[in-house]
Amino acid sequence: FIQMLRRTKKRDVLQLLRTAPEEMRPFVVEAAVAAQSVPSLAALSDFLDFSKESKSLLEKFLYAAAFSPRPSEELLRLVLDKLAGKQLAPEVQETGIIAVGALVGKLCQQKLCELQEVERGVKTILSGLRVAKEESEIVIYLLALGNAVLPETIPILLDHAEEGPAAVASAAISALQRFPAQHISGKVKRAMRRIFYEKRRSYGKTCRLAAAEILLEKEPTPMDVINILLATTEMETETAAFLLQKIQSSL
Numbered sequence: 001f002i003q004m005l006r007r008t009k010k011r012d013v014l015q016l017l018r019t020a021p022e023e024m025r026p027f028v029v030e031a032a033v034a035a036q037s038v039p040s041l042a043a044l045s046d047f048l049d050f051s052k053e054s055k056s057l058l059e060k061f062l063y064a065a066a067f068s069p070r071p072s073e074e075l076l077r078l079v080l081d082k083l084a085g086k087q088l089a090p091e092v093q094e095t096g097i098i099a100v101g102a103l104v105g106k107l108c109q110q111k112l113c114e115l116q117e118v119e120r121g122v123k124t125i126l127s128g129l130r131v132a133k134e135e136s137e138i139v140i141y142l143l144a145l146g147n148a149v150l151p152e153t154i155p156i157l158l159d160h161a162e163e164g165p166a167a168v169a170s171a172a173i174s175a176l177q178r179f180p181a182q183h184i185s186g187k188v189k190r191a192m193r194r195i196f197y198e199k200r201r202s203y204g205k206t207c208r209l210a211a212a213e214i215l216l217e218k219e220p221t222p223m224d225v226i227n228i229l230l231a232t233t234e235m236e237t238e239t240a241a242f243l244l245q246k247i248q249s250s251l
Contacts, residue, residue, distance in 0.1 A: 005035035013043035026060040033064040036072050050082050050092065058092050066099035066147075070110065076103040076117045080124060094140045100124055101144030108150065122150065129156070138164070139171040146175030151183050158191050161211075166204045169195075173210040177217075184218035193224070197231070205239060212243055216250045225250070 005013060013032060020028045029048075032040040050058060065071065065079050083096045104121040112118060125148065129141035142160060145153050160172035173195070176188065192211040195203050203211075215224045225247060232240035 001031050002034045005031055005040050006037045008037075008039060010039035010042045010046075013040050014046055017043060017047040026057055029057065029061050030064040033061065033068060033075070036068070036075055038074065041072075041074050041078050045078055045081070048082060050086055050088055055089050055092055059095050062092070062095045062099040066095075066102040068103075068106070071103050071106050073107065073112065073115050073117045076100070076107065076121055079103060080117065080120055083124070097125065097128065097140050097144045098147060101147030104148040104150070108148070113150075122148065126153075126156075135165055135167055138168050142168065142171040142175050146171070146178045149178050151179070154179070154183065154185075154188065158188065161207075162191055162195065162200065166207065169203065169207045170210065173207055173214070177210060177214055179218075181218040184214060189215060189218075189224075196228070209239065209242065213246060216243075216246045220250055 008016075017025065017028055017032070029044065032044050044061070048058065048061060062079065065075055068075060079096065079099055083093070083100070088096070100121045104118055104125075107113070107115060107118050125141055125144045129138065129145075132138045132141055138160070142157065145157060154176070157172045157175050161169050161176065163169075164172060173192075176184070176192075192214045194200055195211040196208050196215065198208070212228055216228065228243060229247060232243050235243070
């Protein structure tokens with residue numbers, strides 16, 4: 001079906017989207033995203049009205065875009081255009097921002113970070129994060145940065161990891177876990193140690209465990225392993241067992 005859509009003209013894809021039975025429409029939308037031909041994406045652009053379509057269909061489109069294994073610049077442009085300047089349902093807005101992060105990350109993996117739409121996607125996430133006030137909003141933008149895996153955003157993630165409230169700190173540390181070891185610098189590790197040993201303030205168990213995971217999984221130093229082992233003697237049994245398992249795995 002996808003192969004057929006790749007050979008189909010825009011007007012025919014659009015006709016198919018408009019006439020498909022309601023229960024089949026999500027399947028056709030997913031297939032059109034997967035086809036990623038210029039006509040199929042143009043048809044989706046005309047068909048999807050983010051102010052009118054059902055939330056479930058819009059989220060289906062955004063998930064299909066986010067999980068596309070090798071997305072194109074045109075697909076990212078389509079998602080950004082559909083999100084820009086519109087009053088959207090919160091669930092659609094959140095899914096859209098996370099999808100933008102995923103698309104940016106995958107395009108950068110293809111060595112396409114310099115594309116105009118990629119830069120626009122990064123700007124969309126960072127500007128949204130700067131103006132976000134609600135904790136839940138900030139978490140969504142941090143999750144998007146975790147999907148994008150851009151080294152230049154590490155200082156932003158570190159700031160939220162150390163200074164943010166519990167949910168924000170947890171999201172920021174989770175985003176840092178996505179980065180390969182070569183980007184986990186001494187500065188990052190020092191911040192993770194401060195969080196794990198609660199040097200600046202008290203952190204939740206989830207944050208401390210995630211910080212310890214980074215120290216144990218990203219080229220651990222012998223001293224970090226020893227100190228975390230010593231710290232397990234003062235922890236709850238389940239938490240200590242989790243960290244011991246991580247240490248065994250890294251060894």
